[in-house]
Amino acid sequence: MAILGIQIPYRLPTWEDNGAYEALLRRHSRCNASECLYHGGREQAEGSGPWQLLLCSSCAAEGTHRQCSHLSNTTATWECDGCAGPGYQHR
Ligand SMILES: [Zn+2]
Numbered sequence: 002m003a004i005l006g007i008q009i010p011y012r013l014p015t016w017e018d019n020g021a022y023e024a025l026l027r028r029h030s031r032c033n034a035s036e037c038l039y040h041g042g043r044e045q046a047e048g049s050g051p052w053q054l055l056l057c058s059s060c061a062a063e064g065t066h067r068q069c070s071h072l073s074n075t076t077a078t079w080e081c082d083g084c085a086g087p088g089y090q091h092r
């Protein structure tokens with residue numbers, strides 16, 4: 002049995018932040034590239050490497066696999082067309 006009786010702090014700010022971010026990642030975990038190259042499909046991704054999914058650093062509403070946007074394996078941030086190109090009006 003686990004040892005109970007430890008006072009659990011009422012607020013857990015860092016845990017909540019991480020949870021919110023992961024929930025966001027999960028909710029938007031799909032590749033929005035015009036042509037997705039991943040064999041597993043747009044909704045699958047890997048934890049690291051060329052097939053890791055990156056979310057737009059500005060709106061977090063679009064995502065891409067690194068390979069689908071020709072990003073290097075060490076690229077950590079990415080912006081979708083809508084945020085990166087102000088003159089680009091798609092749909
Ligand atoms: Zn993709």
Ligand SMILES: [Zn+2]
Pocket residue numbers: 057058059060061062063080081082083084085
């Ligand atoms: Zn964006």
